[in-house]
Amino acid sequence: MSDPAEDLEDLYETAPCGYVSISPDGRIVKANRTIADWLGRPADALLGMRVHDLLGFGGRIAFETHLAPLLRMQGHVHEIALELLTAAGEKVPAIANAAEKRSADGRHLFTRLTLFRAVDRRIYEQTLLEARAKAEAETKAHQEAALLREQFIAVLGHDLRNPLAALAAGVRLLGRKEKLSDRGLAILGEMNGSIGRASALVDDLLDLARGSLGGGFVVDRDADAPLTPALEQVVAEVRSITPERAIEASIRIDEPVYCDRGRIGQLASNLLANAITHGSPDRPISFVATDGDLFTLSVANGGAPIPKDVMKRLFQPFFRGSVRRSRNGLGLGLYIASEIAKAHGGRLDVSSTEEETRFTFTMPRSKPVAPPSE
């Protein structure tokens, strides 16, 4: 061996890790000085001791029930956490690799154990485990609170429907059967409008609750009737509510369209309402429905472009941008529109420049071969 030669005997004895060899019946037959130093015992004194005697009680049971069987089955175990017991009774965290030495005919001769002290590492591991347990507990608490909140919204929304329906019926009766002054009729008209807006808010809340509690929006798609009249009606309604705004509508689609017409109408209505709220009042709103391979519905308005940071959050529930407090709405319109788009296997995209802000809904034209589960 050339100089400087590595002395294998010395390498074994003073390697920066512990070496222990164990006979098949669990007794130590060889150990190096490093491990003897860590354990505070002379290397000779280790010989003949049972491996159990070096381990804490938990480690002993783990060794018998888990490590020993693993060694027999796969011949090795890697990265096992153990605690070593020193002569003074202290516990030293260690990481161990172990391998069985077998004879040519497969007989188990002895088991080699290589040990590394792992004090810092164990602290780190414990910290990780604790952090994970804490994060899990917090997530669970958050989820429970969110569920409760959503249930509350669902119940509240649902229970508000009945008094609203009674109010609407009363207003209808007053208008039809009672003789009212012009002023009375005007007030009744206002009341009717308010009831309509309140009902729309409640419907949005229920959609939100269904979307998040029920595992997604439920849409009922078919191709039994044309979609065009539903879209025309939405445009007409919006025009009648906001006669001062110009809406340029173009609906050219091959009927029928496989969709939930009520929901697509709701999507169109939400996009128009959004354009009216945020668009520049002196620029016309464009409403275009076309189809080719994809069914496309887009709504565009003029005005200041949407800031980048706002774009990211547009489709989140309860997002209201910089809308004045006095405006109607909960910030659910675009969220619900995007959920309706998703439930149709489609998508809702937005682009915003100095020229225009455009929301575009696209979805497959015809019924998919195997409809996605909804």
Place this chain on the structure above:
Amino acid sequence: MHFQKRSAKAPRSLPPQGFAAEVSLLGGPMLFSPDAVLRRHNVNISGSGERTILFAHGFGCDQTMWEPVARNFEREFRVVLFDYLGHGQSDATAYSAERYASLEAYAEDVIEIGRALDLRGAVFVGHSVSAMIGALASIRAPEMFSELIMVGPSPRYIDDEGYRGGFSREQVDELLDFLAANHLGWSAAMAPAIMGNPDRPELGSRLENSFCRTDPAIARDFARATFLSDNRGDLAAVPARTLVLQCSEDIIAPVAVGEYVHAALPRSEYRLLDATGHCPNLSAPEEVTAAIREFV
């Protein structure tokens, strides 16, 4: 609180659509088809024979620990191996900490597997804690197993007045602490994060130790159910013919405990193996095979 009172009414007043998933979240115990039972417990059947021999693994491992012995019976028996829930390749999602707080639930699972396989007069071989699980199953379903083989049994691990189980209560607590803090090694402690990623199966295959993989939380529960159990009172009621296989040097089930079990059973034979340690099925499969074959 007003808020909670209202939400308590939720199921009645909720809109009908979209909430179905919410309502059926926590159903009661369900009846499963035989196929579902066999899949859930990763039941593997081999061999051919009139009679069935069922091998049950103990704490800390899975069915692979029986393979060196089980394969020797494939000529004369239908050989059945399975994993308890949360062990090996069983369906850990079917596990619930409440249900599996005692060994009774494990015995019920054995009976469920037995029913799914239509077992009558079969042989049950249980290692370690499975010896007592087999005893409980035999009492509850006497027709299912005519022979019971207990490998390293202990009806109670903790010492008691006039009884030496070999463990003190403090030691068992230390073990449970060890498992809570450490489980059976670093990789296993991190396993739930890895196993909980079904969309990234490559993570699981990177785990160093591929056998005896156990969900650490379930292993802890199983340790508690095992090491705090006391089935001494059940032994006299075991109807099956029983063979007690005792290892020579076993820190988990000492010789005196094996002798106690033999004395308490109505119809039993006792055999002290030359094998040492707690897992003779792995360290001395030939000796265990010969002892079982002689008995059945």
